[in-house]
Amino acid sequence: MQPTPEQPQTSIRISWPAGHTTATVEDTPTSRALLGRLPLTSTAQTWGEEVYFDTGLSARVEDGARQVVEPGTVAFWTDGDALALPYGPTPISRGDECRLASPCNLLGRLDGDPRVLATVRGGDPVRVELA
Template sequence: MARIRISWPGGAVTATLDPTPTAEKVLAALPTRSSANTWGDEVYFSLPVRASLEPNARQVVDPGTVCFWVEGNSLALPFGPTPVSRGNECRLVTKVNILGKLEDDPRRLSSVNDGDEITVVRID
């Protein structure tokens, strides 16, 4: 299992990635920088990665799940409800590939603002 650090001007989180085909592509693209987008209680940002949906792709995930949004070529980090959620669930706009889990409290992501520079590096 590989570990990554995702940082922005207001903070940082660490995540553990599972050995999935998409996670391997993400790791190969690191280090990278991107610009943050927020959508409800979700942060997402583009990566120079292309992937197909994997067999375990889901639309509803636990807070702090590290996801890859195939249609948007983006890492998606939900930490609470989004505009399409039912109740308090973390529902993404479409099915996403599951890459791993944040090690830190996912609510740290609430300090990310649209347009913040996001840096992702491998730390293991």
């Protein structure tokens, strides 16, 4: 069996007034489209222990889209044209799971502790740029 070449990855920085984090983004159709729009600024919204914000990008649901993800997943919510960053349960979660509003495209993972997102407040300006 041949080893598979490593998928290209890109680092992004997500910042808001009280902090910042970085994420490693995989090479997917949605992530390529998102990276082409950077830097972008938006307004944060929160939903339980999830931060999401409009990107101005429209994308189709990709193969592998999921509704239940691990904390720290970088996801794209196609229904809302938004980046979704869960760090804990949402209002529709069962137990401690991270359940997104609907299946989302998986783009990558936050680097470090995703609970840093707890410092994001609804209405905060958010900036996403290449790291």
